[in-house]
Amino acid sequence: MKYLLNVLFMILFPISIIANKAEIDTLKTYKLGEIEVLNDKINANRLIRASQINVPHYKIDNSDVASFANLQQYIPSGVIRTNSRGESMLFLRGAGERQLGLFLDGASINIPWDNRLDLTFVPTDIIGNVRVNKSANSMFYGPNVIGGAVSITTVERSNDGFGLSIKFIGGDGNQKLYSITNDGKFSNFNYIANVSYAKSDGFLMSANAPDSLGNQRVNSSLRTNTDFNRLNTFVRGEYKINDLGKIGISISYTTQEKGVAPETFAATAARFWRYPSRDRFMTNLNGEFVIAKQLELKANIWYDDFAQQIDSYKNFDYKEILESQYDKDYVVGSRLSVIYDLEENHLISFIFNGFTTEHKQHLNNNPDDLYSQNTISTGIEYRGLMGDLDINLGAGYDVNTTPQTGLFKEAEGTNQDDISAFATIRYNVLDFLSVFVSGSQRTRFPSMREQYDGALNSFKTNPNLKPEKGLLTEFGTTLAMDNISGNLSVFYNQYNDLIERIRLTKEQDSLRRRMRVNYSEAIITGVDLNLSYNPIKKMDLSLFLTYMNIKAKSGGKDVEHLVQKPDILAGFFANYNFDFGLKPQFEIEYTGKQYDSDPADGTKFIALDPTLIFNIRFAYSFSINNIMVAEVFARVNNLTDEYKLSQWGLPMEGRTAFVGFNIKI
Numbered sequence: 001m002k003y004l005l006n007v008l009f010m011i012l013f014p015i016s017i018i019a020n021k022a023e024i025d026t027l028k029t030y031k032l033g034e035i036e037v038l039n040d041k042i043n044a045n046r047l048i049r050a051s052q053i054n055v056p057h058y059k060i061d062n063s064d065v066a067s068f069a070n071l072q073q074y075i076p077s078g079v080i081r082t083n084s085r086g087e088s089m090l091f092l093r094g095a096g097e098r099q100l101g102l103f104l105d106g107a108s109i110n111i112p113w114d115n116r117l118d119l120t121f122v123p124t125d126i127i128g129n130v131r132v133n134k135s136a137n138s139m140f141y142g143p144n145v146i147g148g149a150v151s152i153t154t155v156e157r158s159n160d161g162f163g164l165s166i167k168f169i170g171g172d173g174n175q176k177l178y179s180i181t182n183d184g185k186f187s188n189f190n191y192i193a194n195v196s197y198a199k200s201d202g203f204l205m206s207a208n209a210p211d212s213l214g215n216q217r218v219n220s221s222l223r224t225n226t227d228f229n230r231l232n233t234f235v236r237g238e239y240k241i242n243d244l245g246k247i248g249i250s251i252s253y254t255t256q257e258k259g260v261a262p263e264t265f266a267a268t269a270a271r272f273w274r275y276p277s278r279d280r281f282m283t284n285l286n287g288e289f290v291i292a293k294q295l296e297l298k299a300n301i302w303y304d305d306f307a308q309q310i311d312s313y314k315n316f317d318y319k320e321i322l323e324s325q326y327d328k329d330y331v332v333g334s335r336l337s338v339i340y341d342l343e344e345n346h347l348i349s350f351i352f353n354g355f356t357t358e359h360k361q362h363l364n365n366n367p368d369d370l371y372s373q374n375t376i377s378t379g380i381e382y383r384g385l386m387g388d389l390d391i392n393l394g395a396g397y398d399v400n401t402t403p404q405t406g407l408f409k410e411a412e413g414t415n416q417d418d419i420s421a422f423a424t425i426r427y428n429v430l431d432f433l434s435v436f437v438s439g440s441q442r443t444r445f446p447s448m449r450e451q452y453d454g455a456l457n458s459f460k461t462n463p464n465l466k467p468e469k470g471l472l473t474e475f476g477t478t479l480a481m482d483n484i485s486g487n488l489s490v491f492y493n494q495y496n497d498l499i500e501r502i503r504l505t506k507e508q509d510s511l512r513r514r515m516r517v518n519y520s521e522a523i524i525t526g527v528d529l530n531l532s533y534n535p536i537k538k539m540d541l542s543l544f545l546t547y548m549n550i551k552a553k554s555g556g557k558d559v560e561h562l563v564q565k566p567d568i569l570a571g572f573f574a575n576y577n578f579d580f581g582l583k584p585q586f587e588i589e590y591t592g593k594q595y596d597s598d599p600a601d602g603t604k605f606i607a608l609d610p611t612l613i614f615n616i617r618f619a620y621s622f623s624i625n626n627i628m629v630a631e632v633f634a635r636v637n638n639l640t641d642e643y644k645l646s647q648w649g650l651p652m653e654g655r656t657a658f659v660g661f662n663i664k665i
Contacts, residue, residue: 032238032248032286033105033153033300034131035140035335053530053544055130057155062575062585062617064169064635064658066177066198066230068122068152073571073589073615075150076530076544077134080119081564082646084271085455086260087118093134093493094524094548094565095147099444099470103151105236105250106335107284107302108142112357112373113329115144115447121254121280123232125167125179126194128155134491134528135472136440137422139379139394142335142353146442146470146495154236154250155192157185162665169660173222174201177660188240199229202259206654208643213651215262215270215316223651224316225259225274247287254280262316263649265599269512270649271458272313281305294341304331312456325456328360345385351396353377359448361406363456369406371448375399379420388428395421400445400467408452408463416467418443432481436489439473446499450516460504460515468518469496476528486531491524498522498552500562503602512602522552522562538577545570561595561605564647568592568610581622583631587615596648606648614639628665634658 053076063071069088072080079091089097098115101108110117131151133141141149157163162184169177179196202222217224236250260273284302291297306329314320333355340348359371379396397419405411422440429435446465454461476489497518504515526548533541546569552559568590575585591611598604619633634657638644641655 032246032288033107033250033284035103035106035138035149035151035300052134053132055132057128059573060124060127060130061662062583062619063124064617064633064660065124066169066196067120067124068127069119071124071130073573073587073613075130075132076571077528077546077569078132079566079569079591082261082650082652084260084263084647084650086258086273086275087116088120089116090119090150091564092132092148092150093491093526093528093546094550094562095470095493096499098447098450098499099145099147099468101141101145101149103141103149105152105154105248105284106286106300107282107304108333108355109282109304110144111304111306111329112331112355112375113327113359113371113447114449115444120228120230120256120258121232122152123179123194123196123198123234125165125181125196126154126192126234126236127152129153135422135424135438135474136442136470137392137394137424137438137472139349139351139377139381139396139420139422140335140337140353143375143377143398143400144444146444146468146472147493154234155183156190156238157183160186164665165662167660167662169658171658172204172656175199175203175656175658188246189237191235191237193235195231195233197229197231200227202226202228203653204656205651206638206641206643208641209651209654210643213264214267215264215272217316223261225272225318226261228256228258230254230256230258243290245287245289248285250284252280252282254278259318261650263599264651265649268315269599270316271456272316272318273456274311274313274318276309276311278308279306296339298335298337298339300335302331302333304329304333306331310456323364323456325361325363329357331355331357342384347383349381349383351377351379351381353379358404361453370404371406371452372402372404373448374401374403375445377420390424390426390428392424392426393422395419398443398445402448405448405463406452411451411463416445418467418469426478433477433479435475435477437473437475439471442470442472444468444470450499454513457511458513459501460509460511460513462516465499465516466497466518468498470494471496483534484532486529488530489528491526491528493524495522495524496520500552501597503597503599505602508602512599517554519552519554519559520556522550522559524565525549538579540573540575542573543571563596563605564594566592566594566610581620583619583621585617585619587617589613589615591644599648608645608648611642611644612640613637613642613644628663630664631662633660633662 055074077093082088102110133149136145165181167179177198181194183192203226232254234252238248240246256278258275263270282304286300289297308327310325312322336352338350354376356374360368362368377398381394383392399417402414420442424438426436445467451463471494474489474491478487501514501516529545531543550562570590572588577583594608595605598606615637617635621631637656644652646652
């Protein structure tokens with residue numbers, strides 16, 4: 001692996017050594033990979049989604065993390081939680097990870113078998129912008145998006161020239177990140193190339209953790225079995241053919257291995273897992289073409305190849321393997337959009353989203369179980385400006401088929417379909433103030449893993465799961481001035497046939513396994529506040545606060561709690577850039593009270609205490625010969641060493657210190 005890193009460095013560095021003396025901060029969001037369409041003939045600022053938040057490049061760059069999995073403090077209304085499988089998942093406004101759409105340069109990166117993604121697969125150094133849409137108000141996102149969408153776009157230079165960025169970070173638990181990024185733009189061509197390697201021996205436990213934790217190595221400050229290493233390579237190029245079209249292609253490859261923290265309460269019933277190999281290859285082709293005076297085509301086609309091995313061990317000394325599971329996924333997906341200018345400031349779009357996927361799975365040396373799925377979503381969307389009134393309407397039709405369902409032969413050829421619709425109306429009261437109302441009706445088909453996979457016998461399968469239906473509504477106001485911007489909204493989200501996991505009682509299942517079931521109804525109401533304030537040019541302050549009230553019913557009876565849904569989420573970010581190069585940064589992250597199912601009694605719940613996390617960062621930047629900028633920095637996360645649980649039995653990191661440097665040419 002070190003040899004590969006050296007070779008890639010030798011390739012990238014000579015290209016960049018001829019860099020010009022342009023300013024260092026020459027990166028912008030990669031526009032070709034954006035999902036939604038804002039035609040130049042419409043004032044784009046007027047059509048920004050009311051419930052949409054942008055996380056800019058510089059905040060992500062200053063996070064000092066290796067992957068998207070550690071960006072929670074920058075995602076408004078979001079929780080990134082590591083589950084008992086060792087996967088880091090995003091939850092948004094109480095919506096589950098499978099209810100969200102995740103996109104990278106326009107391509108869906110959720111793996112259809114489970115309709116979600118471990119966010120450790122997404123490196124941060126290629127990210128130019130993260131757009132968080134807290135509603136499901138666009139047909140462009142395609143099927144199964146009923147709780148919001150996160151669109152990640154990579155970076156692109158705004159002016160001609162070449163650049164190089166070299167980053168190193170080291171921290172507690174022998175955590176290390178090495179990253180090299182080369183970017184360039186000349187004439188009609190631009191590109192970015194990145195290679196990064198991240199590793200850790202495990203994360204530090206909080207000193208405030210109770211001594212009674214089970215499945216934890218004695219006299220070890222590191223959480224048992226949380227080691228990790230990942231190699232990621234990414235390259236993307238874009239060519240502007242002429243004023244009538246441009247085309248881009250990206251290729252990425254990720255390989256990782258990692259441990260899975262065992263649940264501290266479950267004794268021998270915990271998952272004692274390791275991933276000795278996880279590999280993902282993905283290529284994404286996209287383009288925009290003007291095919292007539294008032295007609296534009298956007299196309300996005302991707303291929304995704306994912307493979308992993310899961311080893312299950314007898315106990316937490318991780319010496320005796322009981323069984324191994326092998327998963328292999330192939331996905332071909334596409335999005336085609338035809339955008340027609342009806343007249344000035346009025347667009348209509350015809351959208352096709354679809355993917356076909358095959359999943360192979362086998363235990364030990366048994367033959368493969370084969371699963372396949374075809375999902376198609378078609379839609380039409382209108383956007384228009386009428387004076388101070390902005391209108392956005394859409395409707396669609398979704399179809400899901402499962403030609404192969406492994407051992408569940410009776411389910412082969414199952415077809416499911418439904419219609420979807422949304423409307424957003426926004427009125428500009430003043431140049432800087434507007435009010436909006438929006439609503440959407442969407443469907444999520446249960447993933448094949450939810451229905452047919454027993455997860456190495458830790459779940460009891462339920463092939464009779466029904467699709468979830470989501471009705472999301474919101475009313476609020478937005479503010480956009482020179483030095484302050486934000487929005488305040490009230491939302492009401494209703495989910496029918498919500499898929500939740502429960503723990504079975506001994507009478508229901510002698511192994512006390514988990515099982516996924518449909519709740520008849522769940523209602524999440526709340527208030528959402530987001531503010532960004534720049535009192536002076538060199539200072540940046542931002543705040544978000546989300547309060548949620550959650551109710552649910554199952555079988556006509558009230559459900560006491562929904563698991564792992566905090567009632568309050570809040571965050572605060574502040575930084576200041578001194579003229580002499582010092583850049584202090586302060587972050588606060590608050591997670592309110594939430595509940596998890598009681599492992600001792602599947603009918604009861606356990607409360608998880610609220611947590612308040614403080615992070616602090618100091619950086620110093622200086623120029624070298626006016627052709628490069630160097631930055632050295634130190635960061636401490638969880639400054640007060642708070643004991644925080646990801647979910648019951650899964651502690652998160654305690655106080656952790658990092659140092660590093662970043663050189664940009």
